[in-house]
Amino acid sequence: MDLNNIIIFVSAAFAAGIWYSGLYSWHVSMLCALAVLLLLVALWRVHRNCRQSFWPIIGLFFIAGILYYQQNVMVRSDDISQYVGQNVSVEGVIDTIPETTELNAQSRLARYIVNVEKVKPERADxxxxxxxxxxxxxxxxxxxxxxxxxxxxxxxxxxxxxxxxNNPGQIDMTVALKRQNITARMSVQSHNLAVVSSKTLHSWRVALADWQDRIVNALQKVMPVNDAAILTAVLFGGYQGINKNVINDFTTTGLIHILSVSGSHIALVAGLTRWLGNRLKLGSLPTVTLAGLAVILYAVISGLTPPVIRSAVMGLISLLAVVIGRESYAPAALSLTALGMLVYQPMLLYDISFQLSFGATAGLVFLYQPTLKYMTKLPLWLAGPLAVTLSAQVVVLPLIVWHFNSFSLISFAANLIVLPIVELVIVLGLAGVILYTVVPVIGNIVFVVSSLLIGLVIILTALLASLPGSTIYIPSVGIAGSVMYYLLLAWIYGWRPFNIPGPRGLIVNWPRQCAIIATLVICSVLIYIWYPRPMSVHFIDVGQGDAALIITPHGKAVLVDTGGSFDSSSFDVGERVVAPYLKHYGVTVVDYLILTHGHQDHAGGAAGVAANIRVNKVMLARETYSTAVQALLHTRPVPTVIPTYTGQNFQIDGVAFNIEQAVDNNNRQPATGNEVSSVVRVSYGQHSFLITGDLEAHGEEELLAKKVNPCTVLKVGHHGARTSSTPAFLQAVSPKFAVISAGYNNRFGHPHPETLKRLADIHTIVYRTDQQGAIVFKSDGKHMEIETYIK
Structure with missing residues (x-):
């Protein structure tokens, strides 16, 4: 086996060890014993000149990946996270340039990353x-x-x-922070922070940030704010200030990667520099050297963020391969880069940016030439870009499906039509930045031209994104499905174990058998899709809020509440938490959205959900519409609005939905607050779920007066507040299970100890989203299964 393949297998084994260690725990002593055994076998085989010594070495790297991951996730005994829950005084140095956000005219929020040096516990001296x-x-x-x-x-x-x-189908931001060695957080008022010593570091980071601010200010003076934000994104990365509709259009057309500095930007800079060097006839070595310097300069200008560093390293290695005349070493170079970065930070393996960037690059390295050969009948100007797009996309498809559950069919057209214009914008933007630094007037002229091109890009992406079928939903296929996909892909591209013929050979030699197998596969898929499954009720972790998803046996969806952020943060729980959760479970249409009432923690995410997933009907309490509800009613297409009333019911796939109690707003004063919470009962077979919103003691008394029936599962009212879940009410509904949806370490103290004691007194098993994440109940009408995200 040649050196190229050895490096590839070694890197793959190390990465597989990291991945395996993230799934299962091993005793270090057992791993060390196994490593010693493999080492002895490898040495013995090397001594005997046995060619099979390669596989024990691969096993060693696999075990090294397991051990390295376990060592990396261990927390030091003096780490700041050891003081969680304690009031302390922390002394340290601000490690990054602070971020500030304007909340309103009177208040600002500053975020610091502090490198901790000393800690003084509250009772220590x-x-x-x-x-x-x-x-x-x-x-x-x-x-x-x-x-x-x-x-x-x-x-x-x-x-x-x-x-x-803590929900499936979401990017784990906690792990993302830990990859940066951030292990805890603090939230304080301004008087709790004091500057011990002001040491303005003459750092390149500070100088770069100041220079970038000057460039951004210059852009905003000569072009619209949205255009300036887009040009800032393609030059320096980040989505700040870009219109949300524009971001959605870029996502739909598969061009969202252009808005953050990535491998495509680095490749463009390197390619442009090499073209310029060739035009000036500088020679091979000076041209490649100049391209390498340009890549380094661009990476520094962009801030040397981890994705930029990865892309720059790959670009430099590719240029080095050109210099030494070893372009065939590109696969080994890619593998070696991945190995080095995983040694630096093994948790990068779980980073979506790392996965997509290396997956796309691997597609270009391994599949570009074979894909181009498949397109010999197409003109070269069309075949080249198509081969680039296709070879990158087919490799990362399972990753895209796992993280986003969607695939852009229009991305091929977007790469042909829009991408060249965007690349011209990047080139002009870089030229404008350089010129502005030297001659501001000329730089401003270039910025204006860039702005006109950005306007054209926005129009084209909006047009392509609006086409029917521009994106399709694809369900997650899991690990087994992904393995089968990659085996099939390898077979299509020439991997022929056991002398299995290729696709064309199979069809030519055994057409009838292929037709029968294809028919059986299609029928099996259709049966799997239409075969009824257990009804499931999902209590989604939305922090301090409520959101429950009911999926019927044939996949129809009813959503009760959507959660929502309390503060003025731009984080949209509906868009960023609930909608991805629904897509992860195959929900593309919500038949009914029931909002128990209009408070922010129950309805704040409704507009975000409706903007991402079609909502057919909305059932609303008869109250004065809150800001959150009004935002929902302004989404497009506008859903059908149905006011709720007591006794209202409907049925889907044998699952019965009944409004046990709803406010009767016949009074002169408009109803508002927790007392208007609708109470929803979901029944299937022998089991029922009672979802009570923010129902408090008075509402429970009204429900008791109507002789409420028992339930299997109670969604505890008002997040477990003391003013809800009275003893009489709990005795009447006598739930076997109770779910409390509350935010972790919330400022309200939910759930209250008294509420927990009342539930314990009637021997109810309690599940909490703040401790166990998403909670899923599955039932065939007789039996009940319960799954929690955090075991």
Missing amino acids: LLVRASGKVRVSVLYKEKFKPAAYGDRITVHGKVLELHGY
Whole structure:
């Protein structure tokens, strides 16, 4: 086996060890013993000149990946996360340039990443050494000058655990922070932070940030804000300030990667520099050297973020292969780069950017030439771009499906029509930045031209995104399905184990058998799709809020509440949490959206859900419409609105939905607040679920007066507040299981200990989204199965 393949297999084995270690735990002693055994076998085979010594070495790298991952995720004894739940004083140095957000005219939010050096617990007298990084959010209610990068500060407050939304089908932001060695967080007022010593570091990061700010200000002076935000994104990365509709259009057309500096940007810079060098007849070595310098300069200008570093390293290795005349080493170079980055940070394997960038690059390295050969009948100007797009997309398709459950069919056309214009915008933008630094007037002229091209790009992407069928939904296929997909892909591209003929050979030699097998596969898929499954009720982790998804045996969906953010954050729970959850479970249409009432923590995500997933009917309490409900009613297409009333019911696939109680708004004063919460009962076979919104004691008394029936599962009212779940009500409904939907470490103290005691007194088994994440009940009408995201 040649060196190329050895490097590829070694890197793959190390990555597989990291992945396997993330799934299963192994005793270190057992792993070490196995590693020693493999090492002895490898040495013995090398001594005997046995060619099979390769496989024990591969096994060693697999075990190395397991051990390295386990060592990396271990938390040091002096890490700041060891003080979670305690009030402490933290002393450290601000490690990155602070981010500030304007909440309103009177308040600002500053976010710092603090490299912790010392900690003083509340009852201790002295500071003790500590390690790790803490993310500190500071609320300022007056004009302020935030602490600067490099300042030594002290922060007093409670250390909080990193905690995200624990649902399947979502990017785990907690893990993303831990990859940066951020292991805890703090949220304090401005008077709890003090600058010990101001040490304005003369760092290239500070200088670069100041220079980027000047460029952004220059862009905003000569072009519309949205155009300036897009040009800033393609030059420096980030989506700040870009219109949400534009981002959606770029996502739909498969061009969203253009809005963050990636391998395509690096390749463009390197290719353009090499073209310029060839035109000037500089020679091979000076041209490649100039291209390498251009790549390094562009990476520095873009901020040397991890994705940029990955792309730059790959670009430099590719240029080095050109210099030494070893382009055939590209697969080994790609593998070696991946191995080096995983050694630096093994948790990168779970990073979506890492997966997509290396997957797409692997597609170009391994599949571009074979794909181009398949397109010999097409003109070269069309075959080349199509081969690039197809070879990259087919490799990352399972990753895209797992993370997004959608695939852009229009991406091929977008890459042919829009991408060349975007590349011209990048080139002009870089030229404008350089010219503006030297001659601002000429730079401004280039920026204006770029703005006109950006306007054309926005029009074209909106047009392509609006075409019917521009994106299709694809369900997640899991690990087994992904393995089968890659085996099939390898077979199509020439992998022929056991002398199996290729696709064309099979069809030519055994047409009848192929037709029978294809028919059987199609019939099996159709039967699988239409065969009824157990009814499932999902209580989604939306933080301090409520959201319940009911999926009927034939896949119809009813959503009760959507969660929502309390603060003025731009984070949309409906768009970022609930909609991805629904897509992960194959929900592309919500037949009924029932909002128990209009409070932000129940309806705040409704508009975000409706903007991403079609909602046919909305059932609303008869109350004054809140801002959240009004936003829902302004989405397109406008869903049918049905006011709720007591006794209202409907049935889907044998699952019965009944409104047990709803406000009767015949009074002069419009109804608002928790007391208007509709109570929804979901029944299937022998089991029923009672979803009570924010129902409090008075509402429970009204429900008791109507002789409420028992239920199997109770969604506890008002997130487990003391003012809900009275003893009389709990005795009447006598649930076997109870679900409390509450935010982790929420400021309201939900669920209240008294509520938990009342549930314990009637021997109800309690599940909590703040502790177990998403909670799923599955029933065939007789039996009940319960799954939690956090075991």
